[in-house]
Amino acid sequence: MDNAASPAAASGYADPPRRMGFFTDTSVCIGCKACEVACKEWNGVPDDGFNLLGMSYDNTGGLSANSWRAVAFIEQPAPPKAPDGGAGDLRWLMMSNVCKHCTHAACLDVCPTGALFRTEFSTVVVQEDICNGCGYCIPACPYGVIDQREGDGRAWKCTMCYDRIGDGLTPACAKACPTQSIQYGPLDELRGRAEQRQAKLHEAGETSARLYGNDPGDGVGGDGAFFLLLDEPEVYGLPPDPVVTTRDLPKMWRTAGLAALTMAAAVVAAFVGRSR
Amino acid sequence: MIQGSNMAEAHPVGFQWVVDAKQRGAKVIHVDPRFTRTSALADRYVPIRAGSDIAFLGGIVNHILSRGLDFREYVLAYTNAATIITKDFRDTEDLDGLFSGWDPVAGVYDPASWQYEGHQEDSPSVAEVAAHKEVAGGLRHESHGAPVGRHTQRDETLQDPRCVYQILKRHYSRYTPEMVQEVCGVPPDVFAEVCRAWTENSGRERTTCLVYSVGWTQHSVGVQYIRTGAIIQLLLGNMGRPGGGILALRGHASIQGSTDIPTLFNLLPGYLPMPHHAQHPTLDKWVEGTIHQAQKGFWGSARAYCVSLLKAYWGEKATPDNDFCFGYLPRLTGDHGTYQQTLDMIDGKICGYFLLGQNPAVGSAHGRAQRLGMANLDWLVVRDLYEIESATFWKNGPEIETGEIVTEECRTEVFLLPAAAHVEKEGSFTQTQRMLQWREKALDPPGDCRSELWFFYHLGRLIRQKLAGSTQQRDRPILDLAWEYPTHGPHDEPSAEAVLMEINGYTLPDRQPLSGFSELKDDGSTVCGCWIYSGVFKDGVNQAARRKPGTDQDWVASEWAWAWPMNRRILYNRASADPDGKPWSERKKYVWWDPERNEWTGFDVPDFEKTKPPSYRPPDGATGPAALAGDDPFVMQGDGKGWLYVPSGLIDGPLPTHYEPVESPIRNPLYKQQFNPTRRYYDRPDNPLNPVGSTVFPYVFTTSRLTEHHTAGGMSRTLAYLSELQPAMFIEVSPELAALRGLRPLDWAHVVTTRAVVEARVLVTDRLRPLRVENHAVHQVWLPYHWGYAGLVTGDAANDLLGIALDPNVLIQESKVGTCDVQPGRRPTGRALLAYLADYRRRAGLSEGNQRG
């Protein structure tokens, strides 16, 4: 397996298993949030407080240390009718967001303790017993996924259920999803399936369907967890053109030391300010 | 077609199949007052005024009939379209909203004029109908139609003005697209699109499936909502065929099971009627009451079902000499339905109450009446997973604040007993397809938590112990019960499989399991706890526990679990073949006649006598199954036909007719008759209704569920992972209404009816929109009914807003529509709340003694 297709191989695993990933097809998501609950049940993630947010049916408010799956709800005017009659003048988009398990993962690059590591499945995992709560990874993530838990200090995020997939089990969220909006499998297979699905939707007149994070040529080298969206990424709170914040890091380390990190953080902060 | 159902939210697991079908090209239409997560996935969403569905569906019937779009061969052969009705029948079109036979004193119809020609003599009397209404007799028709005789007069040309087809055509002729717009608020172009989609996707090559849930049932005309759907599906040939049918999605995991093996006051297992003290004085009368002398169809064997049930109850004590202990069965004396009971509690007529898996303090209509009733008992037993509101109303209910219940003075002694959850006990669930699926126990229940089976078995055992030696006649029914079940484990848990075996039935004395209800005998030589479930333990094997994956068998998957009756997956599937027994089309092939082997065959268990050829015609005087012709697919109906028109068995008329809900912002645009004339309403000071067209209560409200919570919240507001997903009671309002009433997102608002005030946080959303009805805007609001005063997240209970008005056929409450006012800010508290409500009632023109305005 060549290193580009397998970040695990690039990280030094000899003959790793196939790269595993998620394809989240938002066009069939029914917003049931079973993925959120299943994730918390399996991973023992605490509740995130009982707050009514008034953001449609989203009372999770995005990914955080205590929510590793978060379903976004977007109520919007429907695009012009598809040829055989659309669903009226209103659309309700739902999308289960998750860690992207990037090919080039900035969080992993900046982690000084080695708590964040690349698994043999090419996923990115924080080891809770090693994480010291330094928090460098948090501004490094171009998606704003990883987060420190209050009162604990350590960084937490989706592990793609590392303790399940090693045993051949499906991650808890994908297992619970009733409509197969969350599909888990070898990434190359998922990419093929996603392209077919997109083509089918285009054929049916759903021209707004697009893939997000599926392109190995993008700023993070493609995501291990990618999506089929029905609108611009920003609508879902996703960055349109994510770039690995540590792209030039080795050079910068040499010349500017720690200052580079601060700058990366500033870049992220500027982006977050724009997209939210 | 999904209407009256929020399938994606309330049945997310089942909805995966809708998503699947959609991906394979099915078009999904959702008709609902509110744009929900179901609408989000539908191809077309149609907003409709709550409570106007019969007008909408009636418009579709009119569309079909006025254009001749019905599936004529199917309709002619398989429905009662050609059947002639008496010449005395008058329609609601003739009598401005009433059918002939209305008896205003009795509050019911004399249905003699509704009968098939020649059957007038068989019509029940007004007194019988009134008694039938008291005890919701219509419920027993779930496994079979109301009794009618076999011989009918027919006009195969469908031209006779007295044939059902022509009556139907006249009845719905005014249900035009314009009328649909006026009543339902649905624009003609959208309506036309639905009509087109439904009719074009039905016929020989295609079928359309109709899904409804409690959005249809919980109305004062709920049964007739479903009837209208049935008329469309019959006219388009969508019954008894793959991909067709009417799917009633149930509210809980085994609600189907709880009507099959009923938790209802008026039924015994398998839809046998609970005996009525006057109508069923003897075993013979009871059996007779379930069948018609000259009835066609399988219901003719009722005596065997009845006797075998009595044998299951009283074992060897049940003998032919004592009418198999028929005298031991309790008798109905009138309406003992849940709402009548609540009012009886308030009136001090009931001493004790058991609540299992039910939380009426917040889960039933008119919460205040529920709580006041429970506060006036000697004792109350609550078995639940948590300390739910029905166990704490005496200290935490809203009446504490208003002073209507005083903790120190509340006389009810409450026993809260911990219950085992579904994964902590074995047993079966029966789902909407009548499929029994066996559930293994995954782990032991914690502490003192026990299964229902354990509770009732040991309760019965202890009561029998206490009564042992009694010479009182009244104790005999309990002492003579066959109450032996094998038990196991440290807590003597009874064997659920032994109970299932008894339900399935076995022979006496050798206890051989039966393979189906056709083996039941009326001489006491068989035992059967529920005749329709007979076969579930065929060959001594728990058929409900079968788990052969769908991928390892054909697409009908008959080896996954077991469906009643006889493991049949689609009822009346004889209709999937044409009258000659050939499939209507290759594409929709399902069950057909094999002329070589001279038998019915196909993918499913044929719902027909296996060797009765399509050409069979019954000889004169035949009864029971032999009276059914070879092309009569609706084998449980007296005449073997699908009923477009119901000549007998319904309280409120042979044809669905649009009536307004008991609380409505408008006058009925179709008839002078405003409401269902036969609706059941408890006219008392503590059950007031908002007057029609009241400017004090100008808005329409409807209530339902969210995916994140379960019913009244006892199983979800107690869990952090679910509570955080929907943490607060809220109300959904349109931007227009928000502007009108000054409601701001996330602020508080309160909703007022004559019964209660409920406060909630505001969610302003385009998913609700005012509808133009009768040329003015009708604003609708929506509330979830999940909240209450116990649990991790608490809030006011939406069910408090409702009054008690019921469907006359089945005594289901109208809880899907009412009128209200909506005001910004929090509600008053304490005594001020009562004054606030009194002021609303006064302004609406209601005073004590004048509840209906």
Ligand code: SF4
């Ligand atoms: S893969 Fe596992 S850890 Fe990641 S979101 Fe899904 S359930 Fe949670």
Ligand code: SF4
């Ligand atoms: S479980 Fe599936 S359908 Fe439900 S919210 Fe998550 S992704 Fe959507």
